[in-house]
Amino acid sequence: MDLDFTDAELHRYSRHILLQDVGAIGQARLRAARVLVVGAGGLGSPLALYLAAAGVGTLGLVDHDTLELSNLQRQVAHSTARVGRNKAESAAETLAGLNPEVRVEVHARRMDAAAALELIPRYDLICDGTDNFPTRFLLGDACHLLGKPLVSAAVLRFEGQLATYKAHLGAPHPCHRCLHPEMPPDGLVPSCGEAGVLGAVTGVMGTLQATEVLKEILEIGESMSGRLLLWDALDTRFRTVKLRRDPACALCGPDATIRDLSAHGQAPALVCSAA
Amino acid sequence: MGATISIAITVNGEARQVAAGASLSDLLAQIGLDIRKVAVERNLEIVPRSSYATTALVEGDQLEIVHFIGGG
Numbered sequence: 001m002d003l004d005f006t007d008a009e010l011h012r013y014s015r016h017i018l019l020q021d022v023g024a025i026g027q028a029r030l031r032a033a034r035v036l037v038v039g040a041g042g043l044g045s046p047l048a049l050y051l052a053a054a055g056v057g058t059l060g061l062v063d064h065d066t067l068e069l070s071n072l073q074r075q076v077a078h079s080t081a082r083v084g085r086n087k088a089e090s091a092a093e094t095l096a097g098l099n100p101e102v103r104v105e106v107h108a109r110r111m112d113a114a115a116a117l118e119l120i121p122r123y124d125l126i127c128d129g130t131d132n133f134p135t136r137f138l139l140g141d142a143c144h145l146l147g148k149p150l151v152s153a154a155v156l157r158f159e160g161q162l163a164t165y166k167a168h169l170g171a172p173h174p175c176h177r178c179l180h181p182e183m184p185p186d187g188l189v190p191s192c193g194e195a196g197v198l199g200a201v202t203g204v205m206g207t208l209q210a211t212e213v214l215k216e217i218l219e220i221g222e223s224m225s226g227r228l229l230l231w232d233a234l235d236t237r238f239r240t241v242k243l244r245r246d247p248a249c250a251l252c253g254p255d256a257t258i259r260d261l262s263a264h265g266q267a268p269a270l271v272c273s274a275a
Numbered sequence: 276m277g278a279t280i281s282i283a284i285t286v287n288g289e290a291r292q293v294a295a296g297a298s299l300s301d302l303l304a305q306i307g308l309d310i311r312k313v314a315v316e317r318n319l320e321i322v323p324r325s326s327y328a329t330t331a332l333v334e335g336d337q338l339e340i341v342h343f344i345g346g347g
Contacts, residue, residue: 248325
């Protein structure tokens with residue numbers, strides 16, 4: 001690993017390098033890391049800001065959406081002047097201002113099955129900050145099949161949840177379908193656009209997500225793989241519960257039936273085999 | 276003819292009585308929850324949906340219904 005740092009880098013990252021669990025070697029690992037952030041919204045904003053500030057060397061940002069005024073109550077990587085612009089492009093500008101040492105790769109496209117197969121293999125770790133179940137299930141399935149760790153967070157109203165999935169490494173790691181085997185039918189679970197979300201809740205969860213990403217890259221502390229964090233902002237109550245691998249899981253179980261992304265609209269013949 | 280034996284459990288912090296021998300599926304049906312939008316935590320551990328029917332509730336079980344959320 002390249003351990004040469006410029007004076008500016010040593011100065012910028014000095015508070016990290018002081019940490020025994022990070023140090024110069026950890027900082028070099030962050031610089032060498034490639035992280036894909038899917039969704040440059042409420043979660044993706046603080047997540048990408050902290051990853052960029054931390055010096056994660058390459059950050060991919062995926063978002064097809066256009067910035068709206070109603071996003072700015074929580075999506076703090078953007079600005080009022082950029083309403084109408086693509087969100088991945090807007091966030092990339094903010095990140096470049098915060099830390100020009102970081103290479104930001106803008107993917108101004110929808111995260112569909114084709115994008116998943118093209119983009120996920122190019123990164124070391126994937127973060128789910130999306131706002132809908134079809135994309136969440138696509139990412140969960142694709143990351144498992146392509147053998148990439150997934151750090152996933154979700155919010156609604158005053159609540160947040162977070163877990164890390166790396167079931168491709170085998171037992172005891174669970175996958176996202178060990179928690180929720182199937183997508184909820186349309187209309188059963190509201191979106192933030194329907195039910196609302198406190199802006200600061202997305203800030204906390206996106207920042208927790210950034211922390212877990214940094215822990216995974218640095219291989220420090222206790223991973224959130226095999227655990228689910230639940231936070232209720234109104235009660236100010238954090239709980240961490242165990243999430244075990246489900247032997248009947250259709251994605252990571254011994255009799256798995258999900259072997260490609262055909263359920264997500266991708267022709268089976270074009271899809272990778274299980275990692 | 277004796278009364279049905281019941282056991283005391285806690286659901287979302289509230290005390291509740293269920294019939295002895297009841298499964299997690301029985302409880303969820305009794306509450307009337309659509310299981311497609313929740314996960315269930317029992318004594319700080321998520322119960323896989325595939326084992327709701329075979330999970331027998333025991334005295335003192337602490338259950339929490341975890342709502343499925345997907346906002347970003």
